[in-house]
Amino acid sequence: MKKIINNPEDFVKEMLKGLADSRPDTIGYIPEKRIIYRKDPFTNKVALISGSGSGHEPDQAFYVGKGMLDAACAGPVFAAPTLDAIVDAARLIDKGRGVLFLVKNYTGDRANFEMASEMIEFEGGPVVETIIINDDVAVKDSTFTAGRRGVAGAIFVYKIVGAKSEEGTNIEELKKLAMEVNANVRTMGYALKSCTHPEKGTPTFELGPDEIELGVGLHGEPGRQRIKIERANVTINRLLESIISDLPFKSGYEVALMVNGLGGTPISELYIACSIAHDILKANGIKVFKTYVNNYCTSLDMEGCSISLLNLNEEFKRLLLMPADIPVRYF
Amino acid sequence: MKTQKEILIEIIENICKNLIDAEQMLTELDSHIGDGDCGIGVRKGFEAVQKIIPELSKMEISDILKKTGFTLAYTIGGTSGAMLGTGFIELGKGLKEKLEPNIFDWVSAMNFSLEAIKRRGGNTKVGDKTMIDALEPAVLSMINSIDTNKEINIVTLFEKALSAAKAGSESTINLTAKKGRASYLGERSIGFKDPGSVIVCIILESAYNCLKNN
Numbered sequence: 001m002k003k004i005i006n007n008p009e010d011f012v013k014e015m016l017k018g019l020a021d022s023r024p025d026t027i028g029y030i031p032e033k034r035i036i037y038r039k040d041p042f043t044n045k046v047a048l049i050s051g052s053g054s055g056h057e058p059d060q061a062f063y064v065g066k067g068m069l070d071a072a073c074a075g076p077v078f079a080a081p082t083l084d085a086i087v088d089a090a091r092l093i094d095k096g097r098g099v100l101f102l103v104k105n106y107t108g109d110r111a112n113f114e115m116a117s118e119m120i121e122f123e124g125g126p127v128v129e130t131i132i133i134n135d136d137v138a139v140k141d142s143t144f145t146a147g148r149r150g151v152a153g154a155i156f157v158y159k160i161v162g163a164k165s166e167e168g169t170n171i172e173e174l175k176k177l178a179m180e181v182n183a184n185v186r187t188m189g190y191a192l193k194s195c196t197h198p199e200k201g202t203p204t205f206e207l208g209p210d211e212i213e214l215g216v217g218l219h220g221e222p223g224r225q226r227i228k229i230e231r232a233n234v235t236i237n238r239l240l241e242s243i244i245s246d247l248p249f250k251s252g253y254e255v256a257l258m259v260n261g262l263g264g265t266p267i268s269e270l271y272i273a274c275s276i277a278h279d280i281l282k283a284n285g286i287k288v289f290k291t292y293v294n295n296y297c298t299s300l301d302m303e304g305c306s307i308s309l310l311n312l313n314e315e316f317k318r319l320l321l322m323p324a325d326i327p328v329r330y331f
Numbered sequence: 332m333k334t335q336k337e338i339l340i341e342i343i344e345n346i347c348k349n350l351i352d353a354e355q356m357l358t359e360l361d362s363h364i365g366d367g368d369c370g371i372g373v374r375k376g377f378e379a380v381q382k383i384i385p386e387l388s389k390m391e392i393s394d395i396l397k398k399t400g401f402t403l404a405y406t407i408g409g410t411s412g413a414m415l416g417t418g419f420i421e422l423g424k425g426l427k428e429k430l431e432p433n434i435f436d437w438v439s440a441m442n443f444s445l446e447a448i449k450r451r452g453g454n455t456k457v458g459d460k461t462m463i464d465a466l467e468p469a470v471l472s473m474i475n476s477i478d479t480n481k482e483i484n485i486v487t488l489f490e491k492a493l494s495a496a497k498a499g500s501e502s503t504i505n506l507t508a509k510k511g512r513a514s515y516l517g518e519r520s521i522g523f524k525d526p527g528s529v530i531v532c533i534i535l536e537s538a539y540n541c542l543k544n545n
Contacts, residue, residue: 081407083416111413114451118420119401146453248425 001201003301011198012054012074019061028187030092033085036061037071037093046171047093048104048162049073051081051258052109055197056218058136058328059155059297067324068162077197078219079206080108082231082310082326086116091125095157098127100170101155102178104329105134129171130176135156136306138215138224151218152260152297153185153308158318163322183315186243189306190223190235191216193264195299214238216262219300231270236276239307244284251285256292256320258308263298265305270294273305281309289317290324335431337393338545340388343399345537347377353533363523364508369411375529376407376415390431393431396423411527414448414462421447438473445470452510457499458511460520462527469496469535489539496535519531 004242005011013031018223020036028039034054039229050060061072090099096178103113117128120138135153142149161178191213194203204220207213212235215223226240249255259274261267274293280297281288289312297306311317333341341503350357351374358370368486379402380387387395391420396504404416421464426432445466449455455463472495507518 079409080413083413084405084408087405107451108410108413111410111417113449114411115401115404115416115420119405122397122401145455 001196001198003196003198005198008198008201012076015054015057016061019327021210023065025254026325027215027327030088031159033076034081035071035089035092036064036083037070037089038064038066038075040066041096042066044097044168045070045095045165046097046169046174047071047090047095047098047103048158048174049086049089049093049164050104050158051075051086051089051113052079052104052106053080053219055195056302058295058298059152059156062328063155063158063162063324063326065324065326067166067322068158069328072126074262075108076293078198079114081225081278082104083112083119086112087119087125089118090116090128095124096118096126096272098129100161100165100174100178101128101130102154102161103132104154105132105147106144106149107146108144115275121154123165127171129175131157131175131182133178133182135182135184135185136215137188137242139217139222140218142217144219144223146295151187151189151215152258153182153307153310155258155260155296156185156256156308157181159321159324160316163319165275166322181310184247184311184316185308186249187258187260187306188215188239188242188248189260189262189304189307190214191220191262191299191304192229193303194220195263195302197300212304215242216299216304217304218297220299220302229290232272233276236273236307237280239278240280243307243309247309247311249284249311252287254287254289254312254317255281256290256310256312256316257281258289258292258296258306258310260297260306260308261295262302262304262306263295264301264303267294270305273307276306290320296306333545338390338541339392339503340384341394341538341545342538342541343380343387343395344384345541346534347381349533350374350377350530351381351535353529357526360524360526364520364525368409371383372411373410373415374408376403376412376479377402379406393423393426393429394397394431396420396426399423402410410452411530413529414452414527417445417451418466431455434475434488435484438470438488440472443469455510457504460503460506460525461508461510462467462525462531464503464525465496465499465528465531468499469493469531471495486539486542489542493539494533495537496528497514500524503528533535 134152361369400419425443
């Protein structure tokens with residue numbers, strides 16, 4: 001294992017410190033609870049919190065900032081954040097308008113967020129609502145979930161709901177909007193190479209040199225099918241066929257397209273996937289309103305990508321285009 | 332004669348004492364198949380409960396259990412915190428609005444709590460090498476006791492439940508872990524007892540000893 005690390009057990013702590021150091025104007029950090037929060041003052045808005053195991057960066061600590069999330073709870077690598085951190089983050093960031101938890105559908109994450117909201121209610125804390133994101137079309141149940149997993153489509157939920165929250169919208173309407181985005185987004189990915197957990201030091205699963213895993217999970221858990229490597233055209237077509245038929249996305253629909261790198265794939269290859277996706281969507285009569293190509297939701301250094309499609313309406317389009325002042329911008 | 336609430340507080344105090352004392356043993360077990368922090372986490376959690384005993388004493392039975400659960404989950408953290416916390420919280424929920432629950436209420440709340448832990452763990456089953464391997468047989472034994480006996484003695488009920496839990500805990504030695512961090516080890520997790528199942532035994536034994544003395 002060759003990585004830019006000191007002690008494997010300090011992986012998350014040092015990464016988050018680096019994040020806070022990079023944006024001292026907007027990012028606050030509580031190391032002992034692994035909480036990243038918005039430091040710039042804001043009032044009269046519902047606070048949005050997300051959280052999960054680390055290793056999916058920039059998801060989700062790097063999406064904290066005006067127009068997106070207000071706090072993020074990071075767990076250890078691939079392990080859920082703890083109840084105490086979630087409770088503390090909610091108490092810290094609430095501005096009297098309530099707190100909305102945006103949670104990807106993994107058993108550990110759900111358990112801790114559900115208990116946190118119960119504890120806050122028991123102790124008379126801020127109003128809390130929770131939305132579960134489950135955009136992955138690959139498998140219904142996996143090693144880490146009951147029901148569909150939450151993957152890169154979550155970023156569209158954070159973006160759209162985050163922009164809306166800046167307008168002072170109340171918690172019930174934001175929850176409704178979050179559910180509406182979740183209902184209109186679908187994702188599927190594939191892996192070319194496994195990832196290496198920094199504390200484990202060895203690949204989390206084995207994939208032969210000529211094999212790919214279709215529908216791989218964010219923690220390297222098995223997907224839909226393991227097949228021999230093939231031309232990118234064929235594989236991207238498989239992903240999009242599964243995605244398009246699932247919603248289903250019909251001819252004439254207008255979408256946002258996300259080509260998401262899983263962490264270890266060069267940007268150049270992601271743009272090849274983007275080119276293929278555009279051709280396939282055009283052939284299906286689906287219009288692309290905006291394309292997002294980058295590492296948005298990763299699995300450490302896993303090679304591969306996922307494709308997400310979000311079926312748009314005028315409100316989603318307007319909110320997608322609003323600015324978000326988050327640390328992962330190039331300029 | 333002591334009130335039910337006083338006995339419950341005594342049981343919680345006894346659980347705290349016994350699990351704090353078990354730190355080294357739990358750490359030893361966890362170092363084989365987990366990350367070795369189980370004993371420390373559990374000790375911190377039950378020390379935090381010890382500190383709020385005066386506060387608990389002022390609450391009703393349902394809230395005593397819920398507050399204990401939240402305190403454990405908050406302080407222990409991680410999956411063990413979530414599962415132990417869930418156990419007490421859901422036991423409390425199962426006794427909602429019951430100021431003087433009878434034995435049937437308690438057993439039905441125990442069953443409610445068991446089901447909640449199984450759900451929260453991602454549909455955990457007996458055989459997955461978790462605390463469920465001890466808890467489910469114990470709860471089933473309790474249900475069996477109230478179903479088959481007209482005159483139910485709570486001490487005997489706990490005695491039987493405890494021996495079912497101990498047998499379940501012993502059975503985890505030969506199992507391959509299917510949940511939690513130990514599942515990463517696959518077959519290498521065989522040969523060691525699951526620490527979660529041992530915690531369940533200590534909790535039931537603490538309750539049994541208190542009930543016997545009252």
